Amino acid sequence: EAQVTQNPRYLITVTGKKLTVTCSQNMNHEYMSWYRQDPGLGLRQIYYSMNVEVTDKGDVPEGYKVSRKEKRNFPLILESPSPNQTSLYFCASSPWQLPPATNYGYTFGSGTRLTVV
Amino acid sequence: AQSVAQPEDQVNVAEGNPLTVKCTYSVSGNPYLFWYVQYPNRGLQFLLKYITGDNLVKGSYGFEAEFNKSQTSFHLKKPSALVSDSALYFCAVLTGFQKLVFGTGTRLLVSP
Numbered sequence: 195e196a197q198v199t200q201n202p203r204y205l206i207t208v209t210g211k212k213l214t215v216t217c218s219q220n221m222n223h224e225y226m227s228w229y230r231q232d233p234g235l236g237l238r239q240i241y242y243s244m245n246v247e248v249t250d251k252g253d254v255p256e257g258y259k260v261s262r263k264e265k266r267n268f269p270l271i272l273e274s275p276s277p278n279q280t281s282l283y284f285c286a287s288s289p290w291q292l293p294p295a296t297n298y299g300y301t302f303g304s305g306t307r308l309t310v311v
Numbered sequence: 312a313q314s315v316a317q318p319e320d321q322v323n324v325a326e327g328n329p330l331t332v333k334c335t336y337s338v339s340g341n342p343y344l345f346w347y348v349q350y351p352n353r354g355l356q357f358l359l360k361y362i363t364g365d366n367l368v369k370g371s372y373g374f375e376a377e378f379n380k381s382q383t384s385f386h387l388k389k390p391s392a393l394v395s396d397s398a399l400y401f402c403a404v405l406t407g408f409q410k411l412v413f414g415t416g417t418r419l420l421v422s423p
Contacts, residue, residue: 298343308343
């Protein structure tokens with residue numbers, strides 16, 4: 195089954211304790227991206243990657259790091275989490291198509307609910 | 312900057328009545344538009360998209376959306392609402408570098 199797998203689904207941590215949220219896709223997609231969802235703000239892009247070893251900042255990158263050493267994996271790293279990073283996080287992948295073909299689409303993971311206390 | 316706006320935080324409709332969730336867009340060039348739904352404690356589910364072709368797009372669960380270039384709108388519609396349609400709905404536009412930009416979301420509440 196084509197999917198994006200995120201782990202963990204739920205995480206409660208303390209301020210300053212480094213954590214990694216993993217993301218893996220099995221569709222051989224070039225493009226991967228991380229979003230955070232907050233009430234009233236919708237989903238905002240944190241980082242994205244157009245291919246292996248190519249990453250760039252999205253709209254809200256502060257406090258986050260990413261890496262893309264393999265095509266299938268795109269982990270999100272919080273070096274020193276703070277309470278304002280409490281949020282629902284989504285990983286997504288898509289084929290690289292500009293302009294998009296009619297069958298184009300993003301595939302989203304199930305989400306990671308992070309609480310930083 | 313390319314963006315979408317969802318002017319209503321919440322839409323209330325009675326079961327069996329038609330529903331509309333509004334979305335307007337602001338893009339330069341051709342708009343590529345999407346609707347997603349999020350049920351409680353669930354991830355995002357794709358409903359439908361407009362890439363090119365017919366202005367009336369049909370999607371999952373009986374939803375449809377009409378692309379209106381003159382009004383820069385892409386409203387989501389369903390002829391007869393179900394209680395199970397109650398969820399959070401997001402409109403989104405695909406921008407440069409394949410970034411999907413989302414609206415702030417509209418909560419749909421369908422009452423029995």
